[in-house]
Amino acid sequence: MGAGVVTRWSRRFVAASAVFLVAWQVGALADGLGAASAVAVPRRTRVVLAVYGFVLHAVFGKAYSLVPSYFDRSLAPVRAPAVHFPLTVLGAMGLAAAPLAGVPELAGTLGALSWSAGVTVFVAALAWTVRDNPTGRETGTGGANAHRRGVDRLANAFVPVVLAYLAVGSYATLASYLGLPGFETLAAARTAHLLAAGVAALLIFAVGFRLFPRFLVASPPRPLVGVVLAAGAVGPAVLAAGLYREPLFRAGAALEALAVVGFALAYALLFARSERRRVGFYAVLSGAAAGVCGVSLGLGFAFASLAASPALTAVHLRLNVLGFLGLTVVGATYQFYPPTVGRFPGASDRSALASVALLAVGLLAELGGALADSPPAVLAGRTSALAGALVFAGLVLGVFAER
Incomplete structure (x- = not known):
């Protein structure tokens, strides 16, 4: 019964x-429409919808169902x-609404309080669950996967780091509205890096090195796993502390690039070694490629080769959050909730592949347009991405509605 409750709520987070x-x-x-748009959407609102809303709710949902089992x-x-x-959910909505014209500042304060309360529940629940196995030495790995135990233990050890980043990033969010001590200079961009890179990306590295080798029935190079996890754990802190300030900015960008490129290489090797070809796997591969492009731009900013x-x-934000994090979330979602189990019109792998293609092509068009000042x-890229998001959401919500 308990597992069923967690599964149902996990689906609601993903929805x-x-x-x-x-x-x-x-x-x-x-x-993108600019003056032609009837409603101005501030950058801060879009960042909240992207990181707090889209990415972190997917993280919450799957963490509740996966992390306890990975710690046995x-x-x-x-x-x-x-x-x-x-x-x-209400916290993210309040934080997203706060920068909009005509919305009282109280919306942001209440949103930050609600968000922080929810994160406190999440961190406390997982911490209590693994209280007697905090480093994840007990992995629940056995049988045919016994050879994966070393990588599983290494990956588990970084989950507490993810929770620490989540706590710090959420406190920083609250501090910006309540004037709490300790993070007066931690601007929204730094907080977003803590949450996107320190929480979402690091959890993708840690969980991904357990999940994707099993999906693809292949093994990643063990040394590469350690490099990715170590760089992914340190990079966000250095990047947030030194954003646009030398020399930490360059060090943080280099560490994060090492983690993302290393993960992309590891996943590409898994993909090449596997005989399995499913829609979700192509989505993760596309996400890895987008991540490489995203961190390349970040390196350009850090080393002043790009303005x-x-x-x-x-x-840069969209390649990393919609591309690397987003397409990885999309790919994993299609693995856990295959569209083909649906009986509604359009519930097929072809529709799922179309959503991945629309998102990936949209990002490519955006990158080209930004570089060419077009x-x-x-x-066009953002229109394509919206179409891909609508198809993805339709498939996921349709499958959930029938369960």
């Missing part, structure tokens, strides 16, 4: 994530997801 994804793409398209435990407070869910123009910083190309 909320899909809705936030669509909202983000609508906001991005409105921003069951989620101890089974009702924690039910308490957590409305808090972070951090508004257009390039926007596409607003029409950027607009």
Whole structure:
């Protein structure tokens, strides 16, 4: 019964994530339309929809179902997801609404309080669940996967780091509204890096090195796993502390690039070694490629080979969050919830592949448009991404509605 409760709430987090994804793409398209758009969508709103809404709700949902089992435990407070869910959903909505014209500042304060309360529930629930196995030495790995135990233990050891980043990033969010001590100079961009790179990306590295080798029935190079996890754990802190300040900015960008490129290489090797070919695997491969492009731009900003123009910083965010994190989330979602189990029109691998292609091609068009200073190309890319997000959300929500 407990497992069923967690599974149902995990699906609700993923469903909320899909809705936030669509909202983000609508906001991005409105921003791309500029003066022609009836509603101005501030950058801060789009970042909140992207990171707090889309990415982190997917993280919450799958962490509740995967992390306890990866530590050979069951989620101890089974009702924690039910308490957590409305808090972070409402919190993200409040934080996203706060920068909009005409919205009182109180919306942001209440959103930050609600978000922080939800995160407290999440961190406390997972910490209590693994309290007697904090480093994940017990992995639940056995049988045919016994040879993976070393990588599994290494990956588990970084999950507490993810929780620490989440706690710090959420405190920084709250501090910005309440004037709490300790993070007066931690601007929104630094907080977003803590949450996107320190929480979402690092959890993708840690969980991904357990999940994707099993999906693909292959093994990643063990030394590469250690390099990716170590760089992915240190990089976000250095990057957040030194954003646009030398020499930490360069060091943080280099560490994060090492982690993302290393993960992309590891996944590409897994993909090449595997005989399995499913839609979700292509999505993750596309996400890895987008991540390499995203961190390449970041290196360009850090080492002053590229000017951090508004257009390039926007596409940097989208390559990393919609591309690397987003397409990885999309790929994993299609593995856990295959569209082919649906009986509604369009529930097929072809539709799923179309959503991946629309997202990936849209990002490619945006990158080309930003580099060539071509607003029409950027607009076309964002239109394609919105279409891909709508197809993805439709498939996911349709499958959930029938369960």
